[in-house]
Amino acid sequence: MSEVLKVVDVTQRFGGLVALAGIHLYIKPGEIVGIIGPNGAGKTTLFNVITGIYHPTEGKVYLEGADITSYKTHQIAKAGFARTFQNIRLFGKLSVMDNVIAGMHTCRKTNLLDAILHTKRRRREGREAQEKAESLLKLMDLWEDRHSLASALPYGHQRRLEIARALATEPKLLLLDEPAAGMNEQETLELREMVLQLKKMGLTILLIEHDMKFVMNICERIYVLNHGELIAQGTPKQVSQDQAVIEAYLGEEE
Numbered sequence: 001m002s003e004v005l006k007v008v009d010v011t012q013r014f015g016g017l018v019a020l021a022g023i024h025l026y027i028k029p030g031e032i033v034g035i036i037g038p039n040g041a042g043k044t045t046l047f048n049v050i051t052g053i054y055h056p057t058e059g060k061v062y063l064e065g066a067d068i069t070s071y072k073t074h075q076i077a078k079a080g081f082a083r084t085f086q087n088i089r090l091f092g093k094l095s096v097m098d099n100v101i102a103g104m105h106t107c108r109k110t111n112l113l114d115a116i117l118h119t120k121r122r123r124r125e126g127r128e129a130q131e132k133a134e135s136l137l138k139l140m141d142l143w144e145d146r147h148s149l150a151s152a153l154p155y156g157h158q159r160r161l162e163i164a165r166a167l168a169t170e171p172k173l174l175l176l177d178e179p180a181a182g183m184n185e186q187e188t189l190e191l192r193e194m195v196l197q198l199k200k201m202g203l204t205i206l207l208i209e210h211d212m213k214f215v216m217n218i219c220e221r222i223y224v225l226n227h228g229e230l231i232a233q234g235t236p237k238q239v240s241q242d243q244a245v246i247e248a249y250l251g252e253e254e
């Protein structure tokens with residue numbers, strides 16, 4: 001089957017700094033793929049290139065074979081990539097439910113005229129949006145919180161709400177940037193179960209993690225970045241036994 005995402009020879013420079021150096025990566029439908037590496041390795045920069053926040057200095061990004069390298073962020077969202085951020089970005093003053101409904105705007109068909117005239121289509125879409133939000137909130141175990149303000153949620157729940165909101169766009173690829181960052185052990189375990197549930201549902205997920213342990217039992221393949229370079233790739237077992245990977249992580253602890 002063709003790749004949902006293909007990154008070909010991507011280099012990203014910031015002035016004299018080479019944040020990404022000739023990166024190649026792909027993900028096929030239904031796969032969960034991990035990107036790991038020490039802090040500053042270039043993981044978030046790679047997400048920013050894939051989602052159109054940066055346009056790479058060199059190289060190409062493809063979505064199902066179509067060149068999206070020059071697309072803007074909203075065009076990429078519309079084309080089918082949804083992401084979460086390393087630093088949570090929610091509408092703090094909106095309810096949990098409304099945050100998820102707000103996430104659906106990229107795929108809704110109503111226009112301004114519909115909204116003003118309260119057309120049938122708008123009412124129907126409103127009802128469908130409620131139902132879809134309900135199932136996403138249940139899936140991410142946030143149903144009890146649906147009326148709370150997003151800003152009032154405990155941290156781990158906010159992270160899950162970000163995922164629910166990204167899922168609301170029905171993405172072809174879900175990109176998660178350190179979804180377990182800042183979570184305690186229990187929250188991390190719960191999140192892992194949810195990601196596995198998403199995998200069972202057939203979602204395609206690209207997952208950044210700093211902590212190797214989190215991705216080990218979830219991902220079928222892992223890419224390892226260090227100082228902007230791809231230093232290893234393969235199954236979790238292969239990369240965890242890779243000498244360059246071990247050294248990159250050991251170097252970090254010094």
Ligand SMILES: Nc1ncnc2c1ncn2[C@@H]1O[C@H](COP(=O)(O)OP(=O)(O)O)[C@@H](O)[C@H]1O
Nearest residue numbers: 014017019037038039040041042043044045046
């Ligand atoms: N907009 C930017 N301008 C300049 N340097 C940047 C920018 N974004 C990231 N960098 C640099 O690129 C490198 C990789 O950063 P990042 O992708 O955030 O790493 P990671 O997510 O792996 O921790 C770092 O040295 C960082 O300081």
Ligand SMILES: [Mg+2]
Nearest residue numbers: 043044045086
């Ligand atoms: Mg990062």
